[in-house]
Amino acid sequence: MWFSVLLTACARKNMTEFWKEHSVEATVEEMMLDSSAQQISNHEVPEILSILPKLGGMKVLELGAGIGRYTKHLVKVARHVTAVDFMQKFLDKNKEDNGHYSNVDFLQADVTCLQFPDNRFDLIFSNWLFMYLSDTELESLTQRMLRWLQPNGYLFFRESCFHQSGDTKRSFNPTKYRTPADYNHLLMSVVQEYPMGGEQCFGFEIAMTKSVQTYIKMKKNRNQLCWLLQKVERNQSDNQGFETFQQFLDSRQYSRQGILRYEKIFGTGYVSTGGPHTTKEFVDMLNLQPGQRVLDVGCGIGGGDFYMAKAFKVEVLGMDLSSNMVEIAVERALQESIPLVQFEVGDATKRLFPDASFDVVYSRDTILHIKDKLALFKQFHSWLKPGGKVLISDYCCGEKPWSPIFEEYVQKRGYILCTPQEYGKLLEEAGFQQVHAEDRTAQFVQVLKEELQRFEDIRDEFIEEFLEEDYNDIIQGWNEKLKRCELGDQRWGLFYAEHK
Missing domain, CATH: 3.40.50.150 (Vaccinia Virus protein VP39)
Incomplete structure (x- = not known):
């Protein structure tokens, strides 16, 4: 002492x-x-x-x-x-x-x-x-x-x-x-x-x-x-036993090793289904112009942000709650040397921006984690300039009742899911106009099957870099995801709206 x-x-x-x-x-x-x-x-x-x-x-x-x-x-x-x-x-x-x-x-x-x-x-x-x-x-x-x-x-x-x-x-x-x-x-x-x-x-x-x-x-x-x-x-019971939701993400779903495994599957810079292909399709819908400001909520490791900055000369702020994601994104930014892209660890439900800060709010497969989606969409609306656009893809659900297996899966993951129709209504309630809500599950399933085949083709390469147990776990998870989609429990939606 x-x-x-x-x-x-x-x-x-x-x-x-x-x-x-x-x-x-x-x-x-x-x-x-x-x-x-x-x-x-x-x-x-x-x-x-x-x-x-x-x-x-x-x-x-x-x-x-x-x-x-x-x-x-x-x-x-x-x-x-x-x-x-x-x-x-x-x-x-x-x-x-x-x-x-x-x-x-x-x-x-x-x-x-x-x-x-x-x-x-x-x-x-x-x-x-x-x-x-x-x-x-x-x-x-x-x-x-x-x-x-x-x-x-x-x-x-x-x-x-x-x-x-x-x-x-x-x-x-x-x-x-x-x-x-x-x-x-x-x-x-x-x-x-x-x-x-x-x-x-x-x-x-x-x-x-x-x-x-x-x-x-x-x-x-x-x-x-x-x-x-x-x-x-x-309340630790709200975060799967972890002190904060961020710790849950970084320890469970988005460990550094887990993120790098996703990237191996979906392509450099990407950690979600469709990788660069769906990113190009969706970003092209935004008609981006040089000098515009884009906020990417749930940016992952930044692949979409680098694409937007390179292809359209826009400024992008990538935000993610997972510090592991942002750490890797910053490493990629140093390699890419693109000053138009910046990253931050941030909670979109708590982050503060002045009104009319951005021309576009973009989010891919992230908002399923957020309980009060309406409050977040109202924030998006306030952050956008008049004429600004929001584009979201996200995991959704079918109408209840769900199968017991899907109920257990959602509870274990801590997801808060809406149907595509409910998503669209929430955007309208938040003040957006020209709301387009589309169930893209059929496209999602097709992309999953293509990626599953490609993943099987690189089996030996993947196992050499990671572990065979990792490979088998991913294959099993993929097949379970396809089954959930076929049963109608899990859906995938694309949402586009404008600020007037």
């Missing part, structure tokens, strides 16, 4: 000495540890602010506020801001520039010792702070932040991952450069239990994770990542 305390004290002393060295003049260059800080900041600040939820009426806690790069924007919108920083010189500069606002308090404090009442804040904002904490310190802070936030409140944080970014010379560097997976594990594993116990508790769920685009464009650097998390109620 005493040794751990000694190590912590030593670490805090080192951190104090590090920031004393880099806060002499309290400039933006010192704070960002980069000689190009001002130029970067001019582009970065608007980008970061655009990710935040609407701040009107919110109480905001800004951790690591520094000289006030973000304080001066937060105080203009939020109900109240509490700006906290470790270094008095940074805080003094922040107070000098922003102390005339009546809705801001300044607090010099070490976050490892910080305390606030429960449910005090609606948003906690942190920029380049967690990488200066040990895993133990970050876990402790996460537990306290959960308590400080109101239910459904947000935590935004941004960190340097993998390696340093700034060009400032450092006599020593106590920074901890974690991987995105490290942050996901640390932040998502902490829970706030109900006082009376039971299965339910509060925890963080990911609304969004992405690279900071300013650093990609200005420094060709993808190691600057930011997160928007939301404090929500958790």
Whole structure:
């Protein structure tokens, strides 16, 4: 115990000495540890602010506020801001520039010792702070932040991952450069239990994770990542025994090995039936024009996004809840070197975009996972520009009663299925016009049979790369899927609609 305390004290002393060295003049260059800080900041600040939820009426806690790069924007919108920083010189500069606002308090404090009442804040904002904490310190802070936030409140944080970014010379560097997976594990594993116990508790769920685009464009650097998390109620029975739905996806359906097996079957960049062939057919329906913006919900590993960017010169944001999917998609993006395509880990039901952000919303075989489809379709409608289009393909179902085998299958997978007709009605109810809802099961079955034959032709190649058990499992699953379609339980639909 005493040794751990000694190590912590030593670490805090080192951190104090590090920031004393880099806060002499309290400039933006010192704070960002980069000689190009001002130029970067001019582009970065608007980008970061655009990710935040609407701040009107919110109480905001800004951790690591520094000289006030973000304080001066937060105080203009939020109900109240509490700006906290470790270094008095940074805080003094922040107070000098922003102390005339009546809705801001300044607090010099070490976050490892910080305390606030429960449910005090609606948003906690942190920029380049967690990488200066040990895993133990970050876990402790996460537990306290959960308590400080109101239910459904947000935590935004941004960190340097993998390696340093700034060009400032450092006599020593106590920074901890974690991987995105490290942050996901640390932040998502902490829970706030109900006082009376039971299965339910509060925890963080990911609304969004992405690279900071300013650093990609200005420094060709993808190691600057930011997160928007939301404090929500958790019930493990809702996620097949996992703490979050994302963990269920990454551990079960979309393990990295499982994704690569799908790609071997469906073609480079694709993880669903039809691969590049159905993608070309469906994308051609959209009449894409150069410069348009496309949102791909459930982007997988990005094959369709690369196709759209290459063929039509559109900007594409690919979003997927599976961090394994996005990790592979980013690897492919580095290989493809297409700046028009970006990816993020994101939950479409929690993600926030300004109205009229996109020309097209595109989604392939994803929305079967989402319970409140109407609410999501209303979001799609608000995100689209007037005249924008939505195109969705998805697994559907036949009219009930289903066969007992199909009932068990749906429950085990956690799917929420609609008939194609119900899908179309939901799009109309969400405000879309010119809704086209088509049962494409016959085409789906034909494509499945063709892919099954092609898969059998590459049997030896597949087994050499993976395992024979994998091959047999996939063949069995394919035949079961065909049987479900033949019985009429499982359907596959294509949906097209316009925003007027």
